[in-house]
Amino acid sequence: MQRLEQIEVKLAAARARLILEQPFIGALVMHLPLIPAQGSWCETTATDARALYFNPRFVAKLDLRQTQFVLAHEALHCALGHFARRVHRMKRRWDVACDYAVNMLLADAGLRPPAGALLNPAWRGLSAEEIYPLISPDSDARILDLHLFDGDGTGRMGLGRGSAFPGADLEVPAANDGAAAPGELAAEAAAVAAGGGPEHASESHGPAPGLSADDLTVLWKTRMAAAAQQAARAGRLSDSWLRAVDRLIQPQLSWRFLLARFVSSVAREDYSFQRPSRREGDALLPRLSGAQTEIVVAVDTSGSIGAEELSEFAAELDSLKGQVRARLTLYACDHDLDARGPWVFESWEPFELPKELRGGGGTRFTPVFARIEEDHGRPDVLVYFTDGEGEFPEAAPDYPVIWLVKGRAPVPWGNRVQLN
Numbered sequence: 369m370q371r372l373e374q375i376e377v378k379l380a381a382a383r384a385r386l387i388l389e390q391p392f393i394g395a396l397v398m399h400l401p402l403i404p405a406q407g408s409w410c411e412t413t414a415t416d417a418r419a420l421y422f423n424p425r426f427v428a429k430l431d432l433r434q435t436q437f438v439l440a441h442e443a444l445h446c447a448l449g450h451f452a453r454r455v456h457r458m459k460r461r462w463d464v465a466c467d468y469a470v471n472m473l474l475a476d477a478g479l480r481p482p483a484g485a486l487l488n489p490a491w492r493g494l495s496a497e498e499i500y501p502l503i504s505p506d507s508d509a510r511i512l513d514l515h516l517f518d519g520d521g522t523g524r525m526g527l528g529r530g531s532a533f534p535g536a537d538l539e540v541p542a543a544n545d546g547a548a549a550p551g552e553l554a555a556e557a558a559a560v561a562a563g564g565g566p567e568h569a570s571e572s573h574g575p576a577p578g579l580s581a582d583d584l585t586v587l588w589k590t591r592m593a594a595a596a597q598q599a600a601r602a603g604r605l606s607d608s609w610l611r612a613v614d615r616l617i618q619p620q621l622s623w624r625f626l627l628a629r630f631v632s633s634v635a636r637e638d639y640s641f642q643r644p645s646r647r648e649g650d651a652l653l654p655r656l657s658g659a660q661t662e663i664v665v666a667v668d669t670s671g672s673i674g675a676e677e678l679s680e681f682a683a684e685l686d687s688l689k690g691q692v693r694a695r696l697t698l699y700a701c702d703h704d705l706d707a708r709g710p711w712v713f714e715s716w717e718p719f720e721l722p723k724e725l726r727g728g729g730g731t732r733f734t735p736v737f738a739r740i741e742e743d744h745g746r747p748d749v750l751v752y753f754t755d756g757e758g759e760f761p762e763a764a765p766d767y768p769v770i771w772l773v774k775g776r777a778p779v780p781w782g783n784r785v786q787l788n
Contacts, residue, residue: 372404375424382435390436390477391604395595396443414514415442417451417584421514433480440479441512444470447592450496451517452585457500465499467511476608485512493608494776498786501677501774517581627785628688630749630770660715661694664740664747667721668754670702670731677774677787678721681753686719697747700725705735731758737765753787 379402386394400420414421420442427435445451450466467486472494475487486509491499503509579587596613599605665685667678685696696713698721700706706725713719733752740747749768756777769782778784 372424375427378427378430378432378435379422379439382432382439385432386436386440390440390479391602392595392599392609393440393443393474393477395598396447396591397439399591400439400443400446410514412513413438413442414516415445416516417446417588418579430482431480434482437474437479437481437485438512440474441467441470444473445513445515446584446588447595448496449585449588450515452581453496454517458505461503461505461507462496462500463511463515464503464507464509465496466515467513468499468503469494469496471512473608477606482512484510486510493611498776627684627751627770627772628691630768630783661692661749662745662747663694663696664699664736664745664750665696666699666701666733666736666750666752666754667725668702668731668733668752668758669700669706669725670755670758678725678753681772682719682721685751694748699736699739701732701736703732705739710739731755733758734761737761740765752782756784 383394383397386397388394400415400418403419403421405414405421405423410421410423412423412426420439422438427438430438445466448466448470450462450470454462464486468488468491471481471485471487472489472492475481476492481487491502494502592613596605596609600610663685667681688694693715695715696719698711698713698719699709700722708722711722731754733754736750736752740750746767749770750765751770751772753772755775756771756773756779757775760780764781771779771782771784772787773779773784774787
C-alpha cells in the first residue's frame with residue numbers, strides 16, 4: 369500500500385521529468401497547482417483552467433510515464449483554450465473531441481497514455497473543432513478526465529481547505545514511483561486550497577479564482593507563447609508543437625470570410641475611364657463599371673457532407689451572389705454528375721439547393737471539370753465543396769478553383785479552405 373506522501377513524490381517527479389524531457393509541456397504543467405480531490409466527484413483528474421485536481425487512488429495506479437501524460441493532458445486543455453472554444457456545441461461531444469485532439473498530440477510527442485485514453489490516428493493533426501463533427505452525437509466514448517469549463521465552481525466539490533492531503537494515514541495501492549522531495553506538492557495544494565494565492569504555493573503559477581474565461585484565454589495564450597519561445601531557443605520545440613501554437617496564437621479566419629474575400633477578388637467590378645457622351649459634360653471622371661461574375665459550384669454528394677453543412681454553405685453562397693452580382697451554376701457529383709443538373713441561378717434569383725442531391729458512391733472530381741470544358745466555359749471561379757477524398761484531374765484548369773474541404777485531405781492544386 370502507498371501513503372499520500374508517496375503520491376506527492378510521484379507527482380513532483382513526473383513534473384520534474386517533463387521539464388527535462390518535454391520542456392514546452394513541462395513549462396505549461398508548472399502553471400497548474402496540484403490539488404487532491406476529496407469525496408467521489410473526481411475519479412481521475414480534472415481542471416478548470418485554474419488548477420489541476422486529482423484523485424490520489426487514480427494516480428497511485430499509474431506508472432511514472434503515465435503520470436506525466438495525465439499532467440500534460442490537463443495542461444494542454446488549458447493551453448489550447450478548450451475551456452473557451454465550445455460555444456454552441458454539445459458539451460459531452462465537445463469534451464470527447466478535446467480529448468482526442470490532446471491525446472494524439474501527446475502520444476506523438478512520445479508520452480505514454482493510461483489505459484482507456486481516446487486515440488484515433490486518423491484524426492492526427494486535427495483540432496477539436498475539426499474532430500467534433502466526426503463524432504457521433506450518441507457516442508459512448510469516455511474521456512480521461514473532468515472538464516470543469518462551464519462555471520463549475522470547485523468550492524462545492526469537496527476540495528480540501530485546511531489540509532492539502534486530508535487524512536494523512538490514508539493508504540492507496542502501490543505503483544511505480546520516481547524521486548522527489550516529499551512535502552512540496554502538499555504545501556502547494558494547501559496554499560491554493562486555502563485561498564492563499566499562487567504566490568504562496570511552491571512552484572505554482574496558477575491564476576486567481578476570480579478570473580473570467582476571457583482573462584484565462586489571454587493568460588494561457590501568453591503562457592503558451594512564452595513556453596514555446598523558451599523551448600525553441602533551446603532547440604527543444606518540435607514542428608508539431610510549433611504548428612499547434614501557431615494555430616492558437618494566430619487569428620483564425622472562418623471559411624465564410626475566406627470564401628467571401630476570394631469571390632469578391634474575382635468579381636469583375638472596376639473603374640472605367642471610357643469617354644462619356646457630350647451630354648455628360650467636359651470632365652472625364654472615373655465611374656464604376658462591371659460585368660456579371662460567373663461562379664460555378666460543385667457539391668460532393670458521396671455521403672461525406674451532411675445536410676446541415678450543405679444548408680450553411682448554400683446560405684453563404686446566396687449572400688455572396690447578391691453582393692458581387694453573380695450568376696451561379698451548380699453541379700452535383702459523386703462518381704458521376706447528377707443527370708438532373710446543372711442548375712443555373714441568375715444574380716436576382718435566390719440560390720437554393722435541390723431538395724435531393726443524389727449520390728453515395730465513390731468520389732471523382734474529374735466529371736465536373738470535363739463538363740465545364742465541354743461547355744466551352746471559363747468561370748471566374750469554381751467552388752468545390754468536398755471531403756477531398758477522390759480522383760483529381762491531372763492538371764489544374766486555367767481558372768481559379770477553391771476547395772472547401774471537410775477533413776484533412778490535401779488537394780494537388782487550387783486554393784484549399786478548411787471547412788470544419
